[in-house]
Amino acid sequence: GQQVMQIPQYQHVQEGEDFTTYCNSSTTLSNIQWYKQRPGGHPVFLIQLVKSGEVKKQKRLTFQFGEAKKNSSLHITATQTTDVGTYFCAVPMEYGNKLVFGAGTILRVKS
């Protein structure tokens, strides 16, 4: 079945530093979604990428979809304490409206 590897598992940064999490698949993806889960909260949809090489920005967050549509990244510029949480990528399975979630990257920001 569809699988996606997400790295790193955990990252602790100083406030103001940048942060990046990566998702990699062995197969070509039709699209990829990113979610954020705050501590004690639930996953919240951030964005969906569909096109090869696509880059989308949301304020300090930059999302990229690889040219081969097998990998994606989420980059946060100048992290703030409000960025803490777990960031998940999610990819659709080969059939049906089902998502496979990556293991997530836990971000901690030290002020």
Add this chain to the structure above:
Amino acid sequence: ETGVTQTPRHLVMGMTNKKSLKCEQHLGHNAMYWYKQSAKKPLELMFVYNFKEQTENNSVPSRFSPECPNSSHLFLHLHTLQPEDSALYLCASSQLANPGGYYEQYFGPGTRLTVT
């Protein structure tokens, strides 16, 4: 966010108890999902319902029994659970996409379940 609600938010039950988790979505979606989130595992899809018909049972033990009476409500009936079933149970909903497309999922706040 109140698009997807779940009750109860916290539940402690013994291994011989029977309880039910409830989920309701107010977004007009036609697909609903149950996920299990454990401390050291990624989100695990348990069940999928499209237009209140079950389309996926991801090898879930029979002690978990879902019910979807309509497109807005989803239940998860629990009986004779094990301590390893303690986890956060999340409900989600989405629109059904056309082939090749996909819609994002909206999650409820979850039920924190502890089995003693």
